[in-house]
Amino acid sequence: MNPHLRLAWTQIVTADDYEEHMTAIGQAQAAAALTQSIIQATTPLEGARLVIVGAGTGQMLDFMDASLLRPFQITCTDLNRSFLLRLEERLTRYGLQATILEDDIEQTALPPGPDLLLATLVLEHIEWRRGVKMFADLRPQTCGVILQENPVGMLSAVTPDRQVPPSIAKAVEIAHPTLVPQTELIAAFDGRGYECRARDTQEVADGKRLIAMRFAPRMSHRRKDYSA
Numbered sequence: 486m487n488p489h490l491r492l493a494w495t496q497i498v499t500a501d502d503y504e505e506h507m508t509a510i511g512q513a514q515a516a517a518a519l520t521q522s523i524i525q526a527t528t529p530l531e532g533a534r535l536v537i538v539g540a541g542t543g544q545m546l547d548f549m550d551a552s553l554l555r556p557f558q559i560t561c562t563d564l565n566r567s568f569l570l571r572l573e574e575r576l577t578r579y580g581l582q583a584t585i586l587e588d589d590i591e592q593t594a595l596p597p598g599p600d601l602l603l604a605t606l607v608l609e610h611i612e613w614r615r616g617v618k619m620f621a622d623l624r625p626q627t628c629g630v631i632l633q634e635n636p637v638g639m640l641s642a643v644t645p646d647r648q649v650p651p652s653i654a655k656a657v658e659i660a661h662p663t664l665v666p667q668t669e670l671i672a673a674f675d676g677r678g679y680e681c682r683a684r685d686t687q688e689v690a691d692g693k694r695l696i697a698m699r700f701a702p703r704m705s706h707r708r709k710d711y712s713a
């Protein structure tokens with residue numbers, strides 16, 4: 486992982502500033518709506534395993550129907566311990582229980598075999614092809630990824646000239662997330678035996694969009710897995 490991004494996420498960006506910024510630009514609300522659709526499309530059985538990587542502070546719970554998570558046995562991970570503390574409080578507030586792990590998804594200690602793995606606005610902050618490899622190595626039945634897409638010509642993840650809270654402003658001085666093109670993401674998953682089953686979008690501030698993609702193992706891979 487890029488050391489500047491690691492520093493930004495572990496020591497610079499505060500939970501308060503992150504949440505204020507994400508709400509102001511509509512990405513918290515949009516990501517929650519897209520996550521809700523992914524979960525509803527998977528119709529989980531009681532006890533199904535949900536892993537949320539780079540879960541952050543769990544802000545999405547404020548903008549979605551948190552009861553949709555009740556059937557799951559949930560595990561949430563992130564690099565940032567203080568984000569995880571806030572996430573833990575939030576889960577309790579919504580009557581949810583989860584295993585919470587400080588974990589680097591690029592060298593994860595997560596056990597394989599979740600029913601659903603969710604990664605919202607995470608690949609932009611890591612070596613994304615390695616992230617896709619790690620997701621696929623965990624062999625989820627379904628993998629939901631949410632990406633940010635900018636208007637043509639806007640290269641930086643944070644909109645130039647937008648007023649942002651102080652710790653975000655400090656982070657963007659040194660850390661530069663990489664936006665992931667949809668087509669390249671689909672090709673990378675394809676190379677790991679996963680096909681894109683559904684796509685959904687939500688408009689957010691500054692002409693940007695969030696793109697949700699739902700991946701599942703290709704049928705030929707499933708057969709191979711069963712006979713192995």
Ligand SMILES: C[S@@+](CC[C@H](N)C(=O)[O-])C[C@H]1O[C@@H](n2cnc3c(N)ncnc32)[C@H](O)[C@@H]1O
Nearest residue numbers: 494539540541563564565588589590605606610
């Ligand atoms: C843009 S935030 C998204 C947070 C959350 N998914 C959401 O939608 O609110 C990116 C998150 O990824 C986490 N992160 C960055 N690099 C990571 C890594 N290598 N492993 C796990 N989490 C990471 C950050 O700490 C941060 O919480």
